[in-house]
Amino acid sequence: MFEPIKNKKIHQQVSEKIQKMILDGELKLGDKLPAERKMAEMLDVSRTSVREALRSLEIxxxxxxxxxxxxxxxxxxxQAGLExxxxxxxxxxxxxxxxxxxxxxxxxxxxxxxxxxxxxDKKEVLKDLLDKLLKADSEAERVEIDKNIHYKIAEFTNNILILNILETISSLMTYFIEDARLKIIQTLKVDNLLEEMHKNIVNSIISGDKNKARKAMKEHFNNVYLSIENNEEFDN
Amino acid sequence: MFEPIKNKKIHQQVSEKIQKMILDGELKLGDKLPAERKMAEMLDVSRTSVREALRSLEIxxxxxxxxxxxxxxxxxxxQAGLExxxxxxxxxxxxxxxxxxxxxxxxxxxxxxxxxxxxxDKKEVLKDLLDKLLKADSEAERVEIDKNIHYKIAEFTNNILILNILETISSLMTYFIEDARLKIIQTLKVDNLLEEMHKNIVNSIISGDKNKARKAMKEHFNNVYLSIENNEEFDN
Incomplete structure (x- = not known):
């Protein structure tokens, strides 16, 4: 059967070539690329195509x-901006x-x-953040430290994908409901519930008890859900 | 303190403007954008900048x-290509x-x-796929149907993020170990384990029993892990 020949633009081919070099390990973190003029020569394409490809990879x-x-x-x-x-x-x-x-x-x-x-040494990082959370004296500060604790836990899984996906979702959350975290924190502030939950999470992770850690985080999210249900602003 | 003024390129600003319009709901799925010349006029930038911004969003x-x-x-x-x-x-x-x-x-x-x-109606879709899996007569066909069952389950969560992330990870997997799925399937083929597992997964989802469905999928992954441990090609 005749199938349509895929008509790929030059800049797209250049971009894919660079992406492939990254995936194949030929280009690594921090590597400098050849000058645009040089790349155009090497790939036998116009400088405009090279520039367009580079721009898109920059974006x-x-x-x-x-x-x-x-x-x-x-x-x-x-700095990848809006993803x-x-x-x-x-x-x-x-x-x-x-x-x-x-x-x-x-x-x-x-x-x-x-x-x-x-x-x-990573245990020290979490202990330190918890300490800062308990001592923080502004809501905005607590929001920042809260975020950081969750980020560090994701990082300490040693799983690049978990970290990366949670980061993306976190920026998504920031965009959609800029002050969601602040509102949740304010709701949970009653009875220092928030501090108590993060203390549980951090301590159970430090203790190395997988099931306790999962349970502590689950409880935290249950409370987040409850605070949202009682907050008509999140209805959508 | 003096902080460096962030020097954003014009094409970058144009791209961000379009992205913002999407996030704000001003541009929707399938919408046609104004002509490049028109957009350049509206935004008071060069046509080159508009074209560069569009190219990057295309990529x-x-x-x-x-x-x-x-x-x-x-x-x-x-068609988003390599992500x-x-x-x-x-x-x-x-x-x-x-x-x-x-x-x-x-x-x-x-x-x-x-x-x-x-x-x-979604139950019918799963039943149909299971039926095809049981009747398939080539390994390549089974790989495709297997993939499709997992895709449909992700889709039926009604959660755009779960679907999208699993899709991305699936293409990542394809890139890194093109024939991983085929090898896993071949290993699990013994005693029709693969068919048995997918039957369990599909039937428990159709029965609407959340815990049974989770358990069936967990068992499936346990078997995948086992088959990998016995396969020295996956050591890395």
Whole structure:
């Protein structure tokens, strides 16, 4: 059968070539790319095509262009800006419930994995954050530390995908309900419930008890759900 | 304190403007964008900047450019090509274990959610796929149907993020170990274990029993892990 010949634009082919080199390990974190003129020669395409390909990789956060220095493979993916996932989420009418649901699933397991894999120096990091949370004297500060504790737990799973997905979801959450975390924290503030829960989470992870860690995180999310149910602003 | 003024390039600003319009719901699935010349006028920037911004959004799969018709907000995200997650995964030295671990976590919960939320017509879809799996007469065919069953379960959670993340991870898996699924299936083929497991998964989801569905999927992954441990090719 005749199938349509896929008509790929040159800049797209250049971009895919660079992506393939990354996937094949030929280009690594922080590597400098050849000059645009040089790349155009090597690939036998126009400089415009090379520039377009580089721009698109810059936008998805894979390439960093430094003024006067050239193009590099990013070392810092935090600046990746709004990610495709956020856009697809919006276009497909994603719900706030979807975000909470996946955080719930991933963070409970992340707590368990972190408990299994945490090292002594990483325990100190969590202890330190907990200490700061208990001493914080503003709501905004508590929001930041809370976020950081969850981030560190994800990091301590040693699973790049869990960390990366939770990071993306966290920025999605920030975009959709900028002050959700603040509101949840305010609701849970009653009886120092929030501090109590994070103390449980951190201590059970430090103790290395997988099931206790999962249970502590589960309880935390149950409370988050309860606080949301009592908060009419989250109805959507 | 003086902080560096962030020097954002014009094409980047244009891209962010379009992304923001999507996030704000001003641009929807399938919408046609104004002509490039028109957009340049409206935003008071050069046509080159508009074109560069559109190209980059095209590469991340958000915009579709149709020859002679113009630029549209994509309706089909499957063609998004290699995604940033794959690149970041490679650059950060992600391991095969990471992929399996997150699939394990997400798919067990997906089975539970699908059992809770499945409708009558969706039950027919699963039954039909199971039937095809049992009747398939080639290994390649079974691989395809197996993939499809997992995809449908993710879809039936009604959670856009779960579906999207599992899709991305699935393509990651395909890239890294193209024939992993085939090998796993071959190993599990003994005693028709694979067919038996998928029968259990599908039937428990159809029965609407959340816990049974989670248990069936968990058992499936336990077997996948076992088959991998006995397969030295997956050591990395």
């Amino acid at each position: 998805i956060g894979i390439i960093e262009s430094r003024q006067g220095e050239g193009n590099f493979i990013s070392e810092n993916f935090d 495709p996932l956020s856009l697809i989420f919006t276009l497909k009418n994603g719900k706030f419930r979807d975000i909470l649901e996946i955080r719930n699933i991933l963070e409970i397991e992340a707590a368990g994995l972190a408990a299994e894999r945490i090292t002594e | 991340i799969g958000i915009i579709e450019s149709r020859q002679g018709e113009g630029n549209f907000i994509s309706e089909n995200f499957d 940033p997650l794959s690149l970041i995964f490679t650059l950060k030295n992600g391991k095969f274990r990471d992929i399996l671990e997150i699939r394990n976590i997400l798919e067990i919960e997906a089975a539970g959610l699908a059992a809770e939320r499945i409708t009558e």
